Amino acid sequence: MHNKRLDIRAPLIAQLSSGTGIGSLRVLVLLALDGLSIAFAWLLADELGTPVGSFRLLSANAERPGFLLPILAIAIGMLAASGLYSTDDRRRDFFNLIKSLSLAQCVLLIIGYLYEPDVIISRSTLLLSWIFSLAFVLTERLILHLSIIYLRQKGAIRQRIGLICQPNDIEPATKFITKAKQYLICHVEELSTRDRNTDWSEMIEGLRKKHVGEVFVCSTLSVKEQIYLYWELKRAGIHLRIVPLGLELPIQWSEIKMVNGIPSMRFRSPPIIGGDYWIKRSFDLIAATILLILFSPLLIGLAIAIKLDSPGPIFYKQTRVGLKGRHFKVWKFRTMVTNAEELQKELEAKNEMKGGVMFKMKDDPRITRVGKFIRRYSLDEIPQILNVLNGEMSLVGPRPFPLRDVAHFDEHHFMRHEVLPGITGLWQVSGRSDVVDFDDVFRLDMTYIQNWSVSLDFQILFQTVKVVLAKEGAY
Incomplete structure (x- = not known):
């Protein structure tokens, strides 16, 4: 016929x-x-x-x-x-x-x-x-x-999409896509519930009625004759996207290459090495110098306030672990009593950070009156500009941890030490002290390392100003 x-x-x-x-x-x-x-x-x-x-x-x-x-x-x-x-x-x-x-x-x-x-x-x-x-x-x-x-x-201007997945891929695909806050999943097609044929017309008609503009396929090996699906979607004006679940290498490191007519992903060197390092380092030097000049009146005022509030030095220098595991002294305004490290041993049982890697305590009795104000606006971090100028830190990067915290690291946590530590980072702009699980801290650090760009540094710096002024998650 x-x-x-x-x-x-x-x-x-x-x-x-x-x-x-x-x-x-x-x-x-x-x-x-x-x-x-x-x-x-x-x-x-x-x-x-x-x-x-x-x-x-x-x-x-x-x-x-x-x-x-x-x-x-x-x-x-x-x-x-x-x-x-x-x-x-x-x-x-x-x-x-x-x-x-x-x-x-x-x-x-x-x-x-x-x-x-x-x-x-x-x-x-x-x-x-x-x-x-x-x-x-x-x-x-x-x-x-x-x-x-x-x-x-706020839930606006999100693109309406559909998912085509095996049942065991639906939950991770949904979490992965929802996390971007860019898409609204309007339809989920389970491959296990449909016949293995090339007739997608009923599903596509449903997608059109829901005004879906793009379909994400998360189980490509389970879709027979994918070209028919592509043609049918294209005919309906719906875009097709393949999501390689399980391939966790960042896409920024990859480029598409054809091998005998088949697309393949070739992964390049990771960011923040070679020329990228010098771009980041040049930006750090210029920005740190400007910030040091701008903040000089504030630095003097804080130094006087600390000296008048409690006995002890103005600055607090602590050994931290930086690039390639090297030890260095980090500069901070003193916000605690002078015997804070000795008192910490008595407070370890009240540590609010899961996993025991970091020590965090919301109502820490060791903090001075001026120290509470300084910490509320993260002003104690400003002297670390000197560490940036000295090449020990960057403006943006994973936070350097004390020796006590690094001693609790698992093996994979040491990946953080492959880049310069920073004054601020994704952790600080993603909840700061509200993040109470070190695995979340590590995940945020790795997200930054894998996706670094100059524009990302700018975004984090701008977001840091917003977070500090709003006092979000501050102790």
């Missing part, structure tokens, strides 16, 4: 899903905001810079139009070529954004020299336009990113 149904691969009958529409809208919003930011940056630079030559951003002369539109086309084109309008995490790669905008500035110079040699632009205008472009675009994207995170935490 002749099959009257159209070829499921026919592109003219593919439909648009809500997920596709949201993705397109997000790209259009980014394009508009980037365009406005770059245009305003150049207009402001042209206004503040030295007016020389025949350079004009805007011109009423039709025979010789202004340069604003070509500038926007080159800058936006460079951002697009760098994947900064993609639907994945690359659009939040702020370091790549800085490189792309800087490269666009160089391209503008080369094109201007080759095609408009008679046009002269002042160095001040060119420099200001670069600085303003970086500042405005980075700020605009950061605000947009934080706004999206806030709305998702």
